[in-house]
Amino acid sequence: MMSKRPWVAEELGRGNYGVMRSSRYGEPRGFLCCEWWCEGYWASSGYYNLCGDKPTMPRKTTSVPSILRGLAKPSSFPRNRLLILLWPIIRERVRESLNRSSIDELPAISAKTEYVKVDSDVLVVGGGLAGLSISRELAKLGFKVVLVEGEDYLGGHLIVDDVEIRELGRGNEFVNKLGREVENLVTVYRGVVFDGFLEDSVTGHSRDFTKLYIFNYKYLVLAQGFREVPLVFPGNNTPRMITGLSALKLVKWWGYRPRRLLVWGSDDWGVRVAMNLAQQGIEVYLGDNSAIIRSDLYRDRIGSSDVKVLIGTNIVDSKDTGDGLRIVLENLRGRKAKIRRREEVVVDAVVSAARLPVIDLPAQLGASIVYAPEIGGLVPRRGFTGDLGLGNVYVVGDAGGLLPEFLVIRQARVTALSIGAREGLVGKDDLDREVAEFKKDLVNTNSSYYNVLLRFEQGLHGTGYYAEPNVTHVPMWAAAGTTEDVERAIKGADKQYLCFCEDVTLGDVLEGIKVLMHGREVRVKVLHGEEEEYKSLKLPSMERIKRVVGLGTGPCQGKFCLVSTNLILSFIYQKKPGEFGIPRIRFPETPIPMATLAGGE
Amino acid sequence: MGEGRGLINLSADAVVVGAGIVGLATAYYLARRGLSVVVFEKNYVGGGSSTRNAGRYRVHFGNRENTEFAIKAIKRLESLSGELGWNGIFERPGYLWLVRREEVLKRYEELNNELWKPLGIPVQILTVDEIKDRFPYINTKGIVGAVFGPQDGAFHHDYIVMGYYTKALDLGVNILEYSEVRGVGIESGKVVNASSSNAFVRTRSIVFAAGAWTGELMKSLLNIDVPIRPVRREIGITEPIKPLINTYVIDTETNFYVGQTMRGEVLGSVELEDGEGFLPYGNTLNWLIAWARETVRLIPSLRDIRVMRIWSGYYEMTPDHSHIMGRLDSWPEGVYVLSGFSGHGFMFGPYAAELLVKYMVDGVMDSLMRPFLPQRFVTGNLIKEALVI
Numbered sequence: 008m009m010s011k012r013p014w015v016a017e018e019l020g021r022g023n024y025g026v027m028r029s030s031r032y033g034e035p036r037g038f039l040c041c042e043w044w045c046e047g048y049w050a051s052s053g054y055y056n057l058c059g060d061k062p063t064m065p066r067k068t069t070s071v072p073s074i075l076r077g078l079a080k081p082s083s084f085p086r087n088r089l090l091i092l093l094w095p096i097i098r099e100r101v102r103e104s105l106n107r108s109s110i111d112e113l114p115a116i117s118a119k120t121e122y123v124k125v126d127s128d129v130l131v132v133g134g135g136l137a138g139l140s141i142s143r144e145l146a147k148l149g150f151k152v153v154l155v156e157g158e159d160y161l162g163g164h165l166i167v168d169d170v171e172i173r174e175l176g177r178g179n180e181f182v183n184k185l186g187r188e189v190e191n192l193v194t195v196y197r198g199v200v201f202d203g204f205l206e207d208s209v210t211g212h213s214r215d216f217t218k219l220y221i222f223n224y225k226y227l228v229l230a231q232g233f234r235e236v237p238l239v240f241p242g243n244n245t246p247r248m249i250t251g252l253s254a255l256k257l258v259k260w261w262g263y264r265p266r267r268l269l270v271w272g273s274d275d276w277g278v279r280v281a282m283n284l285a286q287q288g289i290e291v292y293l294g295d296n297s298a299i300i301r302s303d304l305y306r307d308r309i310g311s312s313d314v315k316v317l318i319g320t321n322i323v324d325s326k327d328t329g330d331g332l333r334i335v336l337e338n339l340r341g342r343k344a345k346i347r348r349r350e351e352v353v354v355d356a357v358v359s360a361a362r363l364p365v366i367d368l369p370a371q372l373g374a375s376i377v378y379a380p381e382i383g384g385l386v387p388r389r390g391f392t393g394d395l396g397l398g399n400v401y402v403v404g405d406a407g408g409l410l411p412e413f414l415v416i417r418q419a420r421v422t423a424l425s426i427g428a429r430e431g432l433v434g435k436d437d438l439d440r441e442v443a444e445f446k447k448d449l450v451n452t453n454s455s456y457y458n459v460l461l462r463f464e465q466g467l468h469g470t471g472y473y474a475e476p477n478v479t480h481v482p483m484w485a486a487a488g489t490t491e492d493v494e495r496a497i498k499g500a501d502k503q504y505l506c507f508c509e510d511v512t513l514g515d516v517l518e519g520i521k522v523l524m525h526g527r528e529v530r531v532k533v534l535h536g537e538e539e540e541y542k543s544l545k546l547p548s549m550e551r552i553k554r555v556v557g558l559g560t561g562p563c564q565g566k567f568c569l570v571s572t573n574l575i576l577s578f579i580y581q582k583k584p585g586e587f588g589i590p591r592i593r594f595p596e597t598p599i600p601m602a603t604l605a606g607g608e
Numbered sequence: 609m610g611e612g613r614g615l616i617n618l619s620a621d622a623v624v625v626g627a628g629i630v631g632l633a634t635a636y637y638l639a640r641r642g643l644s645v646v647v648f649e650k651n652y653v654g655g656g657s658s659t660r661n662a663g664r665y666r667v668h669f670g671n672r673e674n675t676e677f678a679i680k681a682i683k684r685l686e687s688l689s690g691e692l693g694w695n696g697i698f699e700r701p702g703y704l705w706l707v708r709r710e711e712v713l714k715r716y717e718e719l720n721n722e723l724w725k726p727l728g729i730p731v732q733i734l735t736v737d738e739i740k741d742r743f744p745y746i747n748t749k750g751i752v753g754a755v756f757g758p759q760d761g762a763f764h765h766d767y768i769v770m771g772y773y774t775k776a777l778d779l780g781v782n783i784l785e786y787s788e789v790r791g792v793g794i795e796s797g798k799v800v801n802a803s804s805s806n807a808f809v810r811t812r813s814i815v816f817a818a819g820a821w822t823g824e825l826m827k828s829l830l831n832i833d834v835p836i837r838p839v840r841r842e843i844g845i846t847e848p849i850k851p852l853i854n855t856y857v858i859d860t861e862t863n864f865y866v867g868q869t870m871r872g873e874v875l876g877s878v879e880l881e882d883g884e885g886f887l888p889y890g891n892t893l894n895w896l897i898a899w900a901r902e903t904v905r906l907i908p909s910l911r912d913i914r915v916m917r918i919w920s921g922y923y924e925m926t927p928d929h930s931h932i933m934g935r936l937d938s939w940p941e942g943v944y945v946l947s948g949f950s951g952h953g954f955m956f957g958p959y960a961a962e963l964l965v966k967y968m969v970d971g972v973m974d975s976l977m978r979p980f981l982p983q984r985f986v987t988g989n990l991i992k993e994a995l996v997i
Contacts (some may be wrong), residue, residue, distance in 0.1 A: 030848070047847070047914075047916070050847045050848075050914065051847070051848065053848075053849070053850075084695070085694050085695045085697075085764075085767045085770070086693060086694055086695070087695070088693070090695060091689045091690060091693070091694075091695045092690075094689065094695060094697075094698070098699060098870075101870075102851055102870055102872075103850075103851065105848070105850075105871065105872055107848050107849050107850045107872045108849055108850065109849060109850040109852070110849050110850070110852050110909050110910070110912070110913065111909070113849070113912040113913060113914075114912065115912055116911060116912050205890065205891050205892055205893045205896065206888070206890040206891065206892045207892045207893050207894055208892075208893035210893060221893070522770075522774065525774065525777040525778075548652060550652060550655075551652055551653065554654070554659065554766040554769075554770070555766070555770060561848075562847045562848070562914075562916050564916065564917060591919075593917040593918060593919055594891060594917065594918055595915065595917070595918075598846070598847050598914030598915060598916045599914055599915050600911070600912055600913065600914045600915070601846075601900045601903050601904050601910055601911050601912070601913055601914075601915065602900075602904060602911040602912060604896055604897055604899075604900035604901075604915065605897065605900040605901045605903075605904045605911070606897065606901075
């Protein structure tokens with residue numbers, strides 16, 4: 008598990024944060040993420056295995072001449088008259104200047120590749136807490152379970168978590184034990200990526216690209232957990248931004264020793280990331296644009312740790328000083344706030360613990376995705392059992408809504424029993440009892456979960472009870488915590504990057520919307536008496552925005568940006584996320600080499 | 609059909625069904641002639657085949673009618689960046705047809721001498737050595753020669769669709785998204801209105817530019833037969849790399865094609881012989897493996913490149929693989945069709961729309977339009993293909 012010290016850890020140790028360059032302009036930029044699903048994102052700039060011991064990167068990093076840079080903004084590039092005029096002359100220059108690898112620089116794929124058929128009763132995707140928990144329950148019921156996990160280890164994000172968790176004890180000890188138990192009960196494929204759904208097959212591939220798996224199953228359980236996404240604030244094009252999970256791995260496994268870090272996001276996980284880092288002797292700030300620490304379970308415990316709290320703030324500006332990132336924070340609600348506050352901190356890096364449920368696979372299947380603010384954004388789930396309403400597909404754990412760990416385990420049991428009931432292995436009474444217990448625990452843990460309960464219980468479709476709410480806050484948009492902050496926050500929209508593959512800023516997206524609205528200015532502040540008109544105003548879908556500015560078209564296929572952007576736009580315009588929608592997410596989940604698909608001859 | 613209750617009530621000189629490249633261009637050119645236009649689009653703008661294609665154009669066809677049309681249409685297409693104010697990202701890397709049988713190569717040579725050369729668009733017939741020299745990434749095993757059309761090129765579909773969309777809006781065209789056509793009102797043999805899922809429009813003209821859906825729609829709404837059938841084709845794109853593939857390569861035996869986009873992604877497919885009908889917009893492992901194998905076989909260096917995403921779309925096929933434009937006298941007055949482009953709708957659409965508008969507004973039929981009238985399916989005088997390319 009403690010894989011070899013990655014190349015990138017050496018660079019960070021030397022204070023070299025600008026290792027990656029953006030694909031469009033060739034500037035130092037990047038969101039450091041050492042999880043398997045990030046490889047596609049690096050591929051956009053021609054980098055591979057940055058978190059491996061031997062990375063591959065473009066020999067020559069090119070950069071767009073600064074005169075072109077302004078003209079070539081994703082939003083204005085296609086409409087720039089000068090570029091249209093000069094296009095035949097500058098075309099080749101533009102093509103050559105994009106920061107890509109050449110064909111001979113791509114990592115070589117083994118000459119020996121093969122197809123492997125895998126049969127199961129239940130296929131579980133994801134070997135974190137939820138996936139392990141449900142695999143154990145299903146195995147106990149007698150199902151033949153196959154579990155696939157993209158990482159080389161089991162346990163998900165808890166693998167690097169040493170802080171006490173309610174009912175679990177230390178996270179890493181708990182999942183290590185659970186992982187060993189599950190490996191004795193079910194077939195586990197580590198280092199295998201689940202690709203998604205084709206009409207005639209469901210496939211995956213090994214991360215060394217030597218095998219293409221073809222999966223057969225009666226039931227599919229998606230337990231992909233959450234994903235930490237880039238924070239959006241002025242100056243977030245800094246290379247000094249790391250996911251919480253990667254930061255913990257870098258520090259605990261690979262000896263990365265920063266002096267000072269700002270962790271952003273104060274839900275259970277965010278607080279634990281901060282506490283874990285503080286335990287390692289790092290000076291840690293915990294920031295969030297929420298009014299109070301989001302986590303009910305850890306709100307009181309943070310006081311007894313060494314973490315310095317910067318809750319209730321927006322990041323209004325930032326600048327890389329060469330020796331660190333200087334971040335300017337201001338209180339929420341700007342001048343309207345009772346207590347005015349302005350702070351400056353200089354940190355080695357910002358750590359994003361702002362997380363979203365992983366919805367790629369339900370979206371690939373066309374499942375409806377709805378917004379539930381209490382459990383962290385867009386949640387592809389309906390009903391307590393996690394049934395996606397597609398016949399045989401279930402979602403468990405954080406992928407269906409961010410819940411405290413002990414509830415994730417309970418919910419996994421509900422889903423397992425539900426599958427068991429469908430097969431006649433579990434009585435209906437047993438299932439009902441388990442659901443009732445889960446509900447009780449849910450509401451006892453946090454009264455705001457009562458809304459969640461209603462949304463799931465009454466069903467999201469057809470009953471008329473459920474109305475998707477407007478977006479009330481967006482943790483990853485660190486520049487605006489409340490609606491009062493939005494106007495100021497979008498003033499610096501051109502300095503706030505959304506799409507790290509294609510260098511698309513919030514400013515580009517707002518400009519794209521304006522173009523799609525045929526120049527009609529959509530005001531952020533709605534005046535009294537205009538509400539009705541505003542409500543009926545139809546804004547362009549994410550699909551069309553994507554086609555105008557290129558958001559989400561890079562190799563990460565929108566994993567970094569699509570849901571964040573949807574939430575930020577819904578927040579800005581006070582719309583429901585469903586109104587913007589999510590572009591069709593296409594097969595495969597992460598890129599697969601031609602040689603792996605072609606198979607051994 | 610009565611007035612539309614609960615629908616948006618509108619009136620317009622013309623209704624266009626479909627907001628793909630063909631429908632948008634038609635609406636724009638109608639509006640430019642001073643007509644008021646409403647467009648019904650059942651999905652979002654460009655949501656059909658207009659944003660699912662490979663983004664390539666050619667002037668070389670296997671018959672005179674299409675080739676002559678293409679020469680004019682491509683000239684028009686290439687002028688669009690300036691006119692629409694959106695960069696079409698045009699370039700002319702050419703088309704390279706790889707040939708695996710001597711007799712096929714001979715047919716190409718004849719076609720060049722009889723058709724393409726006289727029309728001023730000669731192709732280059734290449735030997736295997738010349739292929740190796742100019743396109744060194746190609747595995748020439750089993751190849752006897754190739755045909756290179758330097759006049760053929762590439763564009764970016766999204767920006768051209770956006771160009772027509774914004775230009776049409778500038779001229780006051782009312783484009784209704786998520787508005788599916790539901791009925792056409794006919795009185796005394798004339799169109800009097802058209803309605804959709806959310807709008808009712810008093811109008812005298814309706815143009816069906818609904819791509820693969822045109823045949824089905826005209827049959828169900830007006831009981832008119834136009835032989836347009838959907839054929840689903842799959843396509844895929846890889847991660848971006850530095851420029852490598854400097855043309856658009858087509859294997860004439862396997863129906864494999866591959867090219868590289870401006871951004872560096874390698875785009876291609878192998879066309880398998882199935883996909884009849886409105887199949888879902890999905891993909892198959894069967895195709896994916898076939899595509900990967902052909903890719904690795906023809907361009908071995910691409911074995912290490914990663915497939916980023918795959919999708920599918922419909923060709924709108926007609927019996928003679930040529931589009932249908934205009935109307936028949938037996939149809940109700942005011943009904944027009946512009947569809948059935950059989951895989952070259954994006955390259956022909958803008959020019960065809962211009963010609964159709966000229967016909968609708970001025971009653972003038974361009975000689976280039978004549979071979980593509982729906983009349984040919986009544987008389988049986990179909991367009992003959994000397995060589996399917």
